[in-house]
Amino acid sequence: MVATSELERAINDRLADHDLRYTSGRRAIVEGLKRAEGPITLPELLECSPDLAQSSAYRNLSLLEGAGVVRRLVHGGEHAHFELAESLTEHHHHLICESCGQVRDITLDAGLERTLDRSFDELAANEGFTPTHHTVDVYGVCGDCTG
Amino acid sequence: MVATSELERAINDRLADHDLRYTSGRRAIVEGLKRAEGPITLPELLECSPDLAQSSAYRNLSLLEGAGVVRRLVHGGEHAHFELAESLTEHHHHLICESCGQVRDITLDAGLERTLDRSFDELAANEGFTPTHHTVDVYGVCGDCTG
DNA sequence: TTGCTTGCAAATGATTTGCACTGCT
DNA sequence: AGCAGTGCAAATCATTTGCAAGCAA
Numbered sequence: 001m002v003a004t005s006e007l008e009r010a011i012n013d014r015l016a017d018h019d020l021r022y023t024s025g026r027r028a029i030v031e032g033l034k035r036a037e038g039p040i041t042l043p044e045l046l047e048c049s050p051d052l053a054q055s056s057a058y059r060n061l062s063l064l065e066g067a068g069v070v071r072r073l074v075h076g077g078e079h080a081h082f083e084l085a086e087s088l089t090e091h092h093h094h095l096i097c098e099s100c101g102q103v104r105d106i107t108l109d110a111g112l113e114r115t116l117d118r119s120f121d122e123l124a125a126n127e128g129f130t131p132t133h134h135t136v137d138v139y140g141v142c143g144d145c146t147g
Numbered sequence: 148m149v150a151t152s153e154l155e156r157a158i159n160d161r162l163a164d165h166d167l168r169y170t171s172g173r174r175a176i177v178e179g180l181k182r183a184e185g186p187i188t189l190p191e192l193l194e195c196s197p198d199l200a201q202s203s204a205y206r207n208l209s210l211l212e213g214a215g216v217v218r219r220l221v222h223g224g225e226h227a228h229f230e231l232a233e234s235l236t237e238h239h240h241h242l243i244c245e246s247c248g249q250v251r252d253i254t255l256d257a258g259l260e261r262t263l264d265r266s267f268d269e270l271a272a273n274e275g276f277t278p279t280h281h282t283v284d285v286y287g288v289c290g291d292c293t294g
Numbered sequence: 295t296t297g298c299t300t301g302c303a304a305a306t307g308a309t310t311t312g313c314a315c316t317g318c319t
Numbered sequence: 320a321g322c323a324g325t326g327c328a329a330a331t332c333a334t335t336t337g338c339a340a341g342c343a344a
């Protein structure tokens with residue numbers, strides 16, 4: 001284990017902060033999420049790494065979420081989707097197919113994102129909220145499902 | 148049943164379009180959602196209308212959703228939240244407390260909303276998606292939970 | 295050898311569904 | 320009559336958890 005990438009180091013640090021080890025099972029999960037085109041479900045993750053036990057995958061995904069390494073997306077579909085935390089990648093949003101449940105990443109123009117942030121801070125303050133983050137989801141039907 | 152409001156008429160029409168009757172149980176659900184400050188969970192709805200049977204409430208909420216009368220919000224919490232469909236009220240977004248799960252409505256500036264729409268159409272098109280609608284959720288901690 | 299990990303099996307819990315019954319129309 | 324609507328109890332199913340065994344520091 002020599003050339004540990006920047007990302008791997010960051011993940012390792014976060015796990016260490018939470019008294020968690022970066023085990024092979026957890027590495028497999030991170031690898032799966034890195035390889036994926038976008039957020040994926042647990043069944044999809046297990047498909048990529050058939051050696052993972054379902055319960056351990058769920059458990060590790062939760063632990064990784066708690067350590068700030070993974071983000072869990074909950075939409076209407078049957079399964080939650082998982083992706084690497086934004087602090088390890090970059091701020092983005094999602095395009096969700098209402099037909100097949102597929103989720104794809106999208107990025108807004110930086111200026112627009114700034115405008116939104118300002119707007120949200122103001123709105124939240126008016127309601128007595130302390131905002132932590134925001135999500136923007138665009139729903140629609142993907143090309144595959146449109147036919 | 149004389150002075151049926153505009154809203155009631157609209158709901159009645161949508162139900163009729165789906166061969167559904169506007170029964171007292173369904174009225175009770177709509178009343179509960181109207182009275183609520185914002186989106187509420189099923190337990191909260193039952194609290195307001197204790198006569199509703201849980202299973203019927205769930206079933207009717209789903210039917211009402213299918214008829215375009217109700218919208219179901221799925222966030223990370225333990226229960227889904229329900230509100231009247233936007234086409235019966237007005238386009239808005241949500242402020243979600245990560246501590247207690249409370250959901251509150253917020254409205255963006257019309258100009259910003261237009262800018263977003265344009266942006267989303269473009270992004271979706273690039274991905275081969277046909278966009279239908281979007282959601283903007285601002286997460287944070289509400290005043291009650293901040294202490 | 296202390297304590298984090300793991301996999302299996304069993305539990306959980308929100309939501310859905312089968313079915314017999316009630317009530318419109 | 321005939322079919323939509325209801326409530327109860329039972330079923331679903333993604334996700335979580337208990338526990339005994341494995342492994343690293």
